[in-house]
Amino acid sequence: MAVITHDSAVRRQLRSGLICAVVSATSFGLSGPLARGLMNAGWSSASVVAVRVLVAAAVLVPIAAAQLRGDWNLLRRNASLITAYGLVAVSGTQLAYFNAVAHMEVGVALLIEYTAPIAVVGWLWLRHSQRPTVTTVVGAALGITGLILVIDLRSGLTTSWVGIAWALAAMIGAAAYFVLSAHGDGSLPGTVLAAGGLLTGGLVLLAAGAIGIVPLHATTNPVVFQDFTIAWWPPVLVLGTVTAALAYVSGIAATRLLGSRLASFTALLEVLAALTFAWTLLGEAPRPIQLLGGALILIGVIVVRRGELATPDAPDRA
Structure with a gap:
């Protein structure tokens, strides 16, 4: 009876x-098309991210x-975790990605960054002896x-070792997002971790823009999507509330419930969400090969879930 329970x-x-993982992936996936609309209206990518977070x-x-509830000691005890989350998982990942795409094609940079689940598997194996099942x-x-x-990489892409190095740094930051999200003894609410990390990350991005590491500029021009034009502020509001606040809080909850490994693979659904929203808002219809890739991602997530069910319970700590 106890086993059944x-x-x-x-x-x-x-x-x-x-x-929670699907909500997070879907919310994150909306960010790209909304950001593209703002960038087409004259915003720099760094400004979009800074305002978003x-x-x-x-x-x-x-x-x-x-x-x-006034327990500021809890905040102080977890200051290093919150700082690491903001510096590495939020601002570090974004800055590394921006620098990667400055030296190489976006598709290649994304492919490298989204290999983060493999890094998570390797980390848990080496650090916690959590060997993955077949x-x-x-x-x-x-x-x-x-x-x-x-991602549908095309032939003839150029290789930049500097770009590859930055993309690998973005991949490490993305992996750190899942590992840090699962960190702790459960005493620190996920909303507190997300709020502290986003505030830290946003301030770091502003500082990076102030000293010229990334360009910061924005406009009040209308934002044009496929079937409608809208003022600049609704996309900004949705970017902040849905694609960041909701996405990070639900992502932390998902990682704490599923563990870093399964959560990181489930997050690949973000790519499918991004394709869907890009089709809806920007008119960028997915190609057949991309639909096939989407099906493989879904199958892969289901298979990983079955593998995790067969894995003995183990603590998932950084």
Whole structure:
């Protein structure tokens, strides 16, 4: 009877975690098409990201303060985690990606960054002796193959070792996002971690722009999408509240429920969400090879989930 109860609890946890992961991936996937609209209206990419994370911080900080209930010692005890989250998982990943695409094609940079789940698997194996099952490895291979097809790399791409180095740094930052999200003993609410990390990351991005590492400029021009034109501020508001605040909070919840490994592979669904939103908002219809890649990603996530169900429970700590 106890075994049945435990299995039911595990399955409920997995179900809740997968729901949070899908919400997070879908929210993150909306950011690209909205950001493209703003950039077409004259915004720099760094300005879009800085405003996005700072708006999210403004939304989450009051909620986080209420959750702390005056326990500022909890905040101080987790200061290093929050700082690392903001510097590495938020601003570090974004800055590395911007520098990567300055030296190489966007598709190649994305492909390298989205190999983060493999880095998560390697980290958990080396750090915590959490060896992946054969099923998990097969699912990982399917997911990465699908990712390659979705990005649809073309022939004749140039290679930049500087760009590759920056893209690898972005991949490490993305992997750190999943590892840090699962870190802790559960005493620090996910909203507090997200709010502190986003505020830290946003301020770092502003500082990077001030000293010239990334260009910061914005306009008040209308934003044009496929079937409609809108003022600049609604996309900014949605970027901050949905694609950052909701995305990071649900992503942290998913990682704590699923563990870094399964959450990182489920996050590949962000690529599918981005394709769908780009089709809807920008008129960029996916090609057949991308649809095939999307199907492989979905199959890969399902297979990885089965592999995780077969993995004995183990602590998932950084």
